[in-house]
Amino acid sequence: MTERERVIERYFGWNPKDDPDFSPMILGDSSIGGKGRSLLFGIKVLKESGDPELSETTIPPAIFLGSDIFDWFVASIPNLDALRAGPSEELERAFLEHPLPQEVTDMVRSFLTDMTDPVVVRSSSIQEDSLKYSFAGKYLSDFLGNFGSLDYRTWAVCREIRRVYSRVYFPKAIAYRSRHGIGDDSMGIIVMRLSGHWRGDFFYPTIGGVGFSRNYRRWTNRVSMEDGVVRFVFGLGTMSTKREYARTCSLTNPFLRPEGQDPYTVLRHSQERFQAISRRLFEGSSDERPDTLATMNINDVWNDVFPWYREEMGQYAQLYRGDEGGGYFASPNMGPSADRSISRICFTFEEFPRRHRRFFERMKRTLSVLEEAMGVPADVEFSYEPKDGHLQLIQARPLWAGSGISSSTLDAIDPGKIILKADRMVTNGSFRHIPNLVYVDHRLYGSSDDFHEIARAVGTVNDRLKGERFIFVAPGRIGSSNPALGVPVQYNELSNCCCMVEVGIPKMGYMPELSYGTHFFSDLEVDGVLYMPVFEGYQDNLYRQSWFDESPYEVGPHKAIRIYRGCFSVYTSGERNTGVVMLE
Known part of the structure; x- marks a missing residue:
């Protein structure tokens, strides 16, 4: 066995239940799934890295449910085979009506007693985050404002746990497993405080994104594969995993824009929409399941966002003014005008690399340490507050990359x-x-x-x-x-x-x-x-x-x-x- 193989074996053999720092966060005797185990492994590695700055990285408060709870739950649902063969809506309804074990409800209630910030219920299946299959986006993450009484909040989280469970049998996941010859899956769960802060009626981090220790898809020969790359957005990092606009930076040359420097081209590749939890949506809803995850255009909510940043906002956003010469960027402090064709705010992060070079150096070291500990290239999701340098790890896992065939022809x-x-x-x-x-x-x-x-x-x-x-x-x-x-x-x-x-x-x-x-x-x-x-x-x-x-x-x-x-x-x-x- 090579040294790399031994490192990979140690990575996959590590059990967070054996660690006294993590075992109180876990309910169940089986695996908490690839996503949960990889996250706890990643934060453990950073804490023990010997690098003072990396050891300051945190994960949001969370609890983890083992896959054996899922196995018990689905085994106790009547007529499961018939439900799996029928419409997905009927299967989900049956899951939502079936009770969870009391110990799950008790643990959720205890977690939420002092946790009144928004939370996310995340899938963490046994098959997720393997070296071979990503399952990215195949299951479900549900974002909750966590508003109301403790009884209501406990009920809402337990409802979403059951909803995530049902997605194991939805067509998208079944088709993915079938395509790759994978059998049935088993599901762990992460219930986690959402990264960010309340800023008025909206809850979000200043920056959310993803990072990779290798840059397999270079936009120019001026960067190398080993440099690593980050892709980040203003607000919740959910927008960085969709095919929406985001800022992409090489970790060794963050000033080099993939789209070039022409103002109009930069505008067309820059983020205007961002996501946050909205208190307004909850207060204005009569639905049993109010959707509090809001997607907003910064031009529409500028007066709600700018007061929380003021001069700092210039690091993230710019005001684009169109003219016959192709337009130009200016300070965003004045805010947009009514004519979007002449004046638009967008998140270019133009000043961010210059003012926060340490962030890119820190991400480079973070990804290098994780790659060395896993034995394979690393992939993370994170949130970051530039004002106090607080970096939170939300996900850490192997980075999948096809080997391909070299094209010498x-x-x-x-x-x-x-x-x-x-x-x-x-x-x-x-x-x-x-x-x-x-x-x-x-x-x-x-x-x-x-x-x-x-x-x-x-x-x-x-x-x-x-x-x-x-x-x-x-x-x-x-x-x-x-x-x-x-x-x-x-x-x-x-x-x-x-x-x-x-x-x-x-x-x-x-x-x-x-x-x-x-x-x-x-x-x-x-x-x-x-x-x-x-x-x-x-x-x-x-x-x-x-x-x-x-x-x-x-x-x-x-x-x-x-x-x-x-x-x-x-x-x-x-x-x-x-x-x-x-x-x-």
Whole structure:
């Protein structure tokens, strides 16, 4: 056994129940699941690192439920097999009506007695966070404002525990396990205080995000894979794991923007929407399950947010003013005007790298220590308060990365056969002789008012091509939660896809976003799906639209979808940061 193998074995063999610092937080005799165990392992490693700054890192107060509680719960539900075969809504209803063990209710009640801040109920399944499968976004995390009486708050958390349990048998998780040949799963639970502070009616951290000890998808050759990378947002870090806008920084060169320095381009790649727990939503709701997780545009709530930061806000946000010369950024202190085309606030984090260089150095050391302790590259979720330097670890786990195939054949390719070419964000890999290319016409998509219908039609094509691989080419961001930014296709609707190409059409507002670290990219890594962002009109990029318009194709279930039959190949080289799709 090699030293690396021994390190990995120690990592997976560690049991938090054997640690007196953690055992009081755990209920149950079995595993608390990969997510829970990895988090406690990560904070233990940082506390014992010998680095004074790293040892100051904390995790939010939390309790952990073992998977044996889940096993008992599902075994006691009548007619479970019939429920699993029926509609998901009926299965969830049965789970919500079935009682948890009294010891679970007692532990939740005890935890919430002095915990009146918002909480999150998180999945932590046995299969999650393995070296091979990520399960990112396949289960459920529920955010609760934790308002009301102790009885109500206890009832609400216990309700969401049962809801998370039900997701083990929902189609998304079943399809993922089936695709990878994984059997049934068992679920641990984390109930955790949400990171952040109350700022008026909203609860959120100043910064939330994800970090990686390796940068497998470089946007320029000026950064290396070993540098590591962070992707962060203002507010709850939930936005950093979606295909939304976020600031991405190399840990050794945080000033280098993936999108460049042009003000208008920076604006189009900068965050405006952020998430927080809203007291207003709870107070204005009569629902049994009020949704207190709010998604807000900073331009709409500027007067609620700015007073809590004032001069400090200049480190995070800027005011964009449009003009005939392309626009410029100014101090945000004045706030936006009514005309969004002339004046908009966005989170560029322009001053943040200069004022908080220690944050990036600290994240670099944090990820290096975790990688050494795990024996594999590390992936974390975190929250950070720049004012007092408080860093909280929310998740720590192995970073999945497909090994791919080195593409040494790029020099031998006939340039005349290339229909798509990228110069960033690619890993090593190749697929040859792919019989199908599925294409979403950006002109028809942009003029459509049925974005979700187009996305579901892509899923129909995917089902038709079962057993056949295809390349998927679409404008903007594939899988975006905002249909205006790209086709909102779900990942399980692309199960036969071997390569995704996002086409940037700047004049139409479709711009791929270098969202490495999202659940979307975790799935790509695990499944070995190649990815390329191609920017029309950019140097060293090629989008041969004439080929797409002049070559014969079959119209898909929606007129915006075309299916090309032929023989296509994909070659990508992470070392050279080049990828091509070509005709064989």
